[in-house]
Amino acid sequence: MDFAEFKQAVHRRFGLYLDGYKEPQLKRRIDSLMAVLQVPDYAAYLNLLAGDSQQWQRFIDKITINVSEFFRNPEIFARLEKEILPPLLAAFQNLKVWSAGCADGPEPYSVAILLAELAPGGRHQILATDIDPGALAAARRAVYSERSVQAVTPERVARYFQREGEGLRLREQVRNMVNFRQLDLLKDPYGSDYHLLICRNVVIYFTAATQNELYRRFYQALAPGGVLFIGATESLFQYRELGFEKIAPWFYRRPI
């Protein structure tokens, strides 16, 4: 069994569409895990995955990179706070937000903090999704290292976190604002009518064709007037063809 056949078999058996991921880095990660596990070939690895749910979780951990932090790229979050959210709140009052590929939760929780400050008492809906159940479990626990909160101001740390062992636990007030759910961006249906759709540092793992398809679907998932927020190292070159207007670096709006 070669790598292409392995990918097809994983898709058939587990519904995970590996063809959407950039092949060289995907193969490197899987090969290195197989070397650690001393599995001789792809057929043997497939058998191992089929019979052992812990090995399946380890496989998912390897192909998904869960690195995240609160207010990642603080200068861009400052723009979100000062330039993007106020007009959205003025237009829609209660915001429907989706953080797609939320890892262990800092991204949707950062938006929850901003909304708690900008529009306290609002009935905002914040959905946060990821393919990785382990990351979602960590997101629900909401206990973070100092490193994850390095871009959070001391005032916000004092206000929204409490010490728990070695870490910092986000207070219930913010935790309760976010709903976490498992969702595979390559195969599951998306919701609709989002006012803010955040997908940062996720599509970089996908092929150009898959990225394009995802951005097309994100456009459809946005409400007219809704905004797509992408990662600091990403750019949406074909935004005009997709129907977006660029309102600031890293922010694209579906016109009304």
Ligand SMILES: C[S@@+](CC[C@H](N)C(=O)[O-])C[C@H]1O[C@@H](n2cnc3c(N)ncnc32)[C@H](O)[C@@H]1O
């Ligand atoms: C580097 S993290 C980005 C976290 C956060 N958005 C940020 O920018 O800090 C990438 C996340 O994408 C998720 N991911 C990878 N493939 C995915 C897929 N097909 N569907 C949904 N999430 C996926 C991974 O599990 C991981 O948590």
